[in-house]
Amino acid sequence: MFYRENGQFKTSYAEDQALLSIRQDRWFIWLVLVVAFVVVPLFASEYLFKAILIPFLILALAAIGLNLLVGYCGQISLGTGAFMMVGAYSAYNLAVRVPDLNILLVFVLAGLITTVAGMLFGIPSLRIKGLYLAVATLAAQFFMDWLFSRVKWFTNDSPSGSVTAPAITFFGATWDSPTEKYLLVLAIAVLFALIAKNLVRSNIGRSWMATRDMDVAAEIIGIRPVYAKLSAFAVSSFFVGIAGALWAFVHLGSWEPLAFDINRSFSMIFMVIIGGLGSILGSFLGAAFIVVLPLLLNQVPHWLGIPISTATASHLEFMIFGALIIFFLIVEPHGLARLWAIAKEKLRIWPFPH
Amino acid sequence: MKTLLKSAVLASAVCATLAPAVASAQAKEQFVPVLVYRTGTYSPNGVPWANGFVDYLKLVNERDGGINGVKITYEECETGYATDRGVECYERLKAKGPTGATGFNPLSTGITFALTEKVAADKIPLFTTGYGRSESADGSVFKWNFPLMGTYWTAADILVQHVAKKGSLKGKKIALVYHDSPFGKEPIPVLEEHAKKHGFELLKLPVTHPGVEQKATWLQVRQQRPDYVFLWGWGVMNSAAIREAINVSYPRLQMYGVWWSAAEPDTLPAEMAAKGYNGLAMQHSNENSAGVHKDMIKFLHDKGKGTGDKKEVGNVLYNRGMLSAMLLVESVRQGQTKFGKKPLTGEQVRWGAENLNIDAARIKALGLDGIMQPLKTSCLDHEGARKARIHTWDGTTWSYTSDWYEGDNKFLRPMVEAQAKKYAAEKKIEQRDCKKES
Numbered sequence: 086m087f088y089r090e091n092g093q094f095k096t097s098y099a100e101d102q103a104l105l106s107i108r109q110d111r112w113f114i115w116l117v118l119v120v121a122f123v124v125v126p127l128f129a130s131e132y133l134f135k136a137i138l139i140p141f142l143i144l145a146l147a148a149i150g151l152n153l154l155v156g157y158c159g160q161i162s163l164g165t166g167a168f169m170m171v172g173a174y175s176a177y178n179l180a181v182r183v184p185d186l187n188i189l190l191v192f193v194l195a196g197l198i199t200t201v202a203g204m205l206f207g208i209p210s211l212r213i214k215g216l217y218l219a220v221a222t223l224a225a226q227f228f229m230d231w232l233f234s235r236v237k238w239f240t241n242d243s244p245s246g247s248v249t250a251p252a253i254t255f256f257g258a259t260w261d262s263p264t265e266k267y268l269l270v271l272a273i274a275v276l277f278a279l280i281a282k283n284l285v286r287s288n289i290g291r292s293w294m295a296t297r298d299m300d301v302a303a304e305i306i307g308i309r310p311v312y313a314k315l316s317a318f319a320v321s322s323f324f325v326g327i328a329g330a331l332w333a334f335v336h337l338g339s340w341e342p343l344a345f346d347i348n349r350s351f352s353m354i355f356m357v358i359i360g361g362l363g364s365i366l367g368s369f370l371g372a373a374f375i376v377v378l379p380l381l382l383n384q385v386p387h388w389l390g391i392p393i394s395t396a397t398a399s400h401l402e403f404m405i406f407g408a409l410i411i412f413f414l415i416v417e418p419h420g421l422a423r424l425w426a427i428a429k430e431k432l433r434i435w436p437f438p439h
Numbered sequence: 440m441k442t443l444l445k446s447a448v449l450a451s452a453v454c455a456t457l458a459p460a461v462a463s464a465q466a467k468e469q470f471v472p473v474l475v476y477r478t479g480t481y482s483p484n485g486v487p488w489a490n491g492f493v494d495y496l497k498l499v500n501e502r503d504g505g506i507n508g509v510k511i512t513y514e515e516c517e518t519g520y521a522t523d524r525g526v527e528c529y530e531r532l533k534a535k536g537p538t539g540a541t542g543f544n545p546l547s548t549g550i551t552f553a554l555t556e557k558v559a560a561d562k563i564p565l566f567t568t569g570y571g572r573s574e575s576a577d578g579s580v581f582k583w584n585f586p587l588m589g590t591y592w593t594a595a596d597i598l599v600q601h602v603a604k605k606g607s608l609k610g611k612k613i614a615l616v617y618h619d620s621p622f623g624k625e626p627i628p629v630l631e632e633h634a635k636k637h638g639f640e641l642l643k644l645p646v647t648h649p650g651v652e653q654k655a656t657w658l659q660v661r662q663q664r665p666d667y668v669f670l671w672g673w674g675v676m677n678s679a680a681i682r683e684a685i686n687v688s689y690p691r692l693q694m695y696g697v698w699w700s701a702a703e704p705d706t707l708p709a710e711m712a713a714k715g716y717n718g719l720a721m722q723h724s725n726e727n728s729a730g731v732h733k734d735m736i737k738f739l740h741d742k743g744k745g746t747g748d749k750k751e752v753g754n755v756l757y758n759r760g761m762l763s764a765m766l767l768v769e770s771v772r773q774g775q776t777k778f779g780k781k782p783l784t785g786e787q788v789r790w791g792a793e794n795l796n797i798d799a800a801r802i803k804a805l806g807l808d809g810i811m812q813p814l815k816t817s818c819l820d821h822e823g824a825r826k827a828r829i830h831t832w833d834g835t836t837w838s839y840t841s842d843w844y845e846g847d848n849k850f851l852r853p854m855v856e857a858q859a860k861k862y863a864a865e866k867k868i869e870q871r872d873c874k875k876e877s
């Protein structure tokens with residue numbers, strides 16, 4: 086009833102090509118943006134910013150990057166943690182060795198360095214696919230782990246191998262309050278979500294999807310697989326690299342390679358699968374599911390005033406979280422984004438389904 | 440098993456979240472956040488530590504009615520030894536209670552690194568009793584860090600002192616089997632300096648987290664036949680290392696664990712086979728009949744208010760958790776002498792921690808005689824004491840097999856200061872002038 090496109094006519098090509106073709110969707114997105122940029126900074130607590138919103142946004146950005154590769158181009162990668170690590174350490178080295186460089190430029194350069202690394206490890210995708218490719222990208226994980234924990238130059242000869250990010254300063258101001266950090270991360274995440282959304286509707290995005298659906302057919306209709314696959318690796322790594330730099334600089338502050346270990350790669354893959362392969366919205370939903378849900382589950386007994394021990398609460402968290410993953414995958418194998426789409430479909434004809 | 444106290448804490452915490460202004464404005468309570476890991480691969484070692492820590496807080500409430508009348512409240516948060524969860528726990532607990540968190544004991548070097556800048560911004564002291572970053576002993580740069588009772592650099596120095604006593608180290612080989620994380624890498628600079636000084640060869644053998652799989656590492660030990668193996672492990676890595684040492688029949692007598700690799704959970708799985716395995720005793724070992732232990736039994740465990748098993752009271756890691764809590768409580772007590780007998784803010788507790796002076800008389804009054812040596816902190820020295828002994832596993836229990844050693848500060852201090860200066864330059868921190876402050 087409320088969600089109907091009746092009476093909305095498209096009278097120009099620009100309207101026909103709009104990112105969101107239905108008016109209600111546009112309103113909804115504007116509403117979300119206003120809430121995120123204005124209402125949340127006014128009311129959220131420091132805990133909400135630092136422990137929930139900032140990690141959620143950064144991992145959502147990384148999930149978008151991974152989704153471009155896995156969901157849109159069909160190339161499975163288990164090296165997300167490694168590429169985040171490349172982004173984090175490149176940003177660290179740039180910031181420490183070239184102290185006058187604008188930090189935003191540092192993030193972009195870190196993204197570009199990660200792009201190069203991603204393309205290098207993407208070369209095997211030209212010959213192998215599926216699970217074999219996953220194993221090849223796993224090599225990136227182990228190689229980067231080794232590189233950043235053994236080669237002292239990358240950690241500026243820190244005796245413990247743990248490095249500390251310098252403060253985030255640009256345009257003459259230090260961005261260190263939780264609200265400022267949140268706004269910075271939010272702006273970057275929104276910008277990149279917009280870029281990704283437009284990329285996948287463009288020529289290049291369509292060539293990725295064609296490659297994903299059937300690479301032989303794509304080649305026959307004139308898509309160069311080398312170009313499609315490597316560009317997917319490049320763009321994905323760029324996103325992931327920037328997310329890695331943000332994760333290190335904004336969220337952790339101090340880190341060691343363990344912060345980007347194989348578990349990080351796995352949790353990124355889970356985010357993309359649970360959120361929905363081939364969906365930008367799904368990346369956000371998946372990140373929320375993986376980042377926020379365990380924290381909520383951990384605190385629910387406490388909020389309800391149920392006196393159970395820390396260990397029990399922690400075990401319950403693992404059990405319920407695991408059960409929920411299975412539940413969602415059974416109910417909707419295409420991810421949370423698909424559930425969202427179904428809900429919109431239903432809403433369209435509600436309350437008269439027939 | 441749930442105590443009245445705990446439910447009171449929970450209830451008050453719930454009230455605090457629902458109506459912060461009403462519940463906590465007037466309460467005469469000191470809130471202590473307790474970061475623990477009771478699950479995961481590090482839990483065999485994390486649980487006794489956490490139980491000792493919480494038991495001591497309970498004991499102060501039950502026996503003394505709090506710290507000079509200020510009741511201690513606390514809340515546990517599970518970190519699972521993971522840095523990101525540790526940071527989340529920190530954010531969750533830092534502002535609780537009428538005056539905010541008293542001080543954090545993260546029990547993880549990785550979390551310590553991540554929290555070092557955060558505590559400075561939030562003005563909360565960070566207590567890392569026997570762990571953390573070694574250069575933070577220099578209080579003029581690390582104003583908020585307190586690696587009390589010894590750092591890893593002190594530990595490495597004492598281990599070398601001990602083996603050097605058994606005969607010249609010239610031309611010998613020492614292998615460091617370490618947890619491949621900031622924790623395990625901490626002693627490397629000191630051992631490298633010592634290798635130069637004494638003329639021994641240092642083999643560095645990293646073990647990846649969590650350290651269950653060590654076959655390759657111990658194969659190297661078998662090939663290289665080092666004269667000594669220093670074990671820098673934590674959690675299941677320790678028991679796995681001892682098992683592998685038995686498999687490649689490396690003599691346990693030549694193995695020395697740091698104080699985090701020398702407790703019951705590490706040697707019990709191998710029992711008699713681990714006989715002869717040595718470890719550093721960070722002042723205390725497994726004493727269980729000091730005054731404080733009798734009080735633990737009398738006030739808590741006999742009344743069913745203990746946190747863990749009664750038999751666990753006095754285990755190595757239980758004692759360590761207890762001492763960590765004691766140092767936090769004593770810092771509050773010391774702070775109260777300056778700021779009055781009321782709940783203190785983190786900043787006030789920090790002053791207390793920097794002016795700790797636990798002398799022999801105070802140790803006796805605390806019921807800790809025989810467990811710890813005097814400890815005195817200052818603006819320059821946030822470590823307070825640098826003493827340790829060696830204890831050895833005899834198949835059933837740990838017992839001391841050496842005299843007291845003291846970390847050689849003439850050797851260590853220049854390294855600490857150099858590293859602290861480097862940190863200060865990197866982070867653009869202005870060094871405090873300790874002469875003016877004291």
